[in-house]
Amino acid sequence: MFKSLISRGLTRTIASTLLAATAFITSAAYSQQVLRVTTIPEEAATEQMRKFGPLTKYLERTLGMKVSFVPVNDYPAAVEALVNKQVDLVWFGGFTYVQAQIRSGGKVVPLAQREEDTKFRSVFITQKNSGITKLADLKGKQVSFGSQSSTSGHLMPRSFLLDAGIDPDRDFKRVAYSGAHDATIASVVSGRVDAAALDITVWNKFVNDKKVDTNKVDVFFTTPPYYNYNWSVNADMPVALQEKIAKAFFALDMSNAEGKEILTLNRASKYIPTTPDNYKGLESAGRSAGLIK
Numbered sequence: 535m536f537k538s539l540i541s542r543g544l545t546r547t548i549a550s551t552l553l554a555a556t557a558f559i560t561s562a563a564y565s566q567q568v569l570r571v572t573t574i575p576e577e578a579a580t581e582q583m584r585k586f587g588p589l590t591k592y593l594e595r596t597l598g599m600k601v602s603f604v605p606v607n608d609y610p611a612a613v614e615a616l617v618n619k620q621v622d623l624v625w626f627g628g629f630t631y632v633q634a635q636i637r638s639g640g641k642v643v644p645l646a647q648r649e650e651d652t653k654f655r656s657v658f659i660t661q662k663n664s665g666i667t668k669l670a671d672l673k674g675k676q677v678s679f680g681s682q683s684s685t686s687g688h689l690m691p692r693s694f695l696l697d698a699g700i701d702p703d704r705d706f707k708r709v710a711y712s713g714a715h716d717a718t719i720a721s722v723v724s725g726r727v728d729a730a731a732l733d734i735t736v737w738n739k740f741v742n743d744k745k746v747d748t749n750k751v752d753v754f755f756t757t758p759p760y761y762n763y764n765w766s767v768n769a770d771m772p773v774a775l776q777e778k779i780a781k782a783f784f785a786l787d788m789s790n791a792e793g794k795e796i797l798t799l800n801r802a803s804k805y806i807p808t809t810p811d812n813y814k815g816l817e818s819a820g821r822s823a824g825l826i827k
């Protein structure tokens with residue numbers, strides 16, 4: 535009996551030691567965790583790396599952990615990467631956020647959005663000599679959207695077209711998908727399509743950087759405002775880390791050099807909190823447009 539008590543006591547001691555060791559290892563692993571970040575590929579890969587490089591370094595310093603940028607090939611891949619926990623933090627368009635939320639069964643948490651994303655817009659562009667001056671003029675034309683999963687480059691432009699009584703699949707001569715906003719602009723400049731729709735901030739960036747001649751190609755229609763992009767994580771991420779990441783975004787400030795560089799590259803004035811309710815309208819638009827079954 536005495537030996538049995540010793541045996542049970544030894545077993546409990548070993549078990550306690552193993553539990554403590556496991557907790558220590560888990561804690562150590564967590565402290566060394568790499569935060570994997572990706573974005574929807576709304577522009578060329580080189581531009582994505584340039585735009586988010588300084589942000590990656592900032593998060594690494596602010597969070598005290600390694601941050602790795604993991605590029606993906608297309609919009610659906612960004613959705614799958616977060617849903618399957620292959621990445622931890624994603625820059626989503628509003629529609630890809632909705633898709634991820636549905637695909638995950640409600641396990642995606644939007645942490646932050648740019649202030650600009652509360653009243654986002656899309657633009658339709660065409661060559662100045664095309665004769666296209668209003669949405670109705672697009673009937674019988676070749677028109678390009680961006681990615682099929684793009685909020686500003688497809689969902690909302692399509693939604694506003696439908697509201698105007700124009701069905702792209704029925705009324706356009708051809709519907710093209712460029713895959714990215716910069717490619718959308720190039721398709722109009724080159725004359726491959728008659729007109730196209732894209733993200734207003736990308737268009738403004740091209741105009742400001744003098745990468746497009748507005749004497750030849752310009753905006754003929756700007757949509758009403760809607761909610762758009764956000765930074766999202768999987769709901770299984772520890773709440774403490776979610777809060778730390780959100781706080782890092784909210785702390786970015788135009789008044790200091792680092793904040794100004796990151797915000798300018800991200801085409802933002804500042805980051806603010808966001809909630810799932812902000813994107814309910816996009817989900818409704820997606821269902822009405824037949825893009826969500």
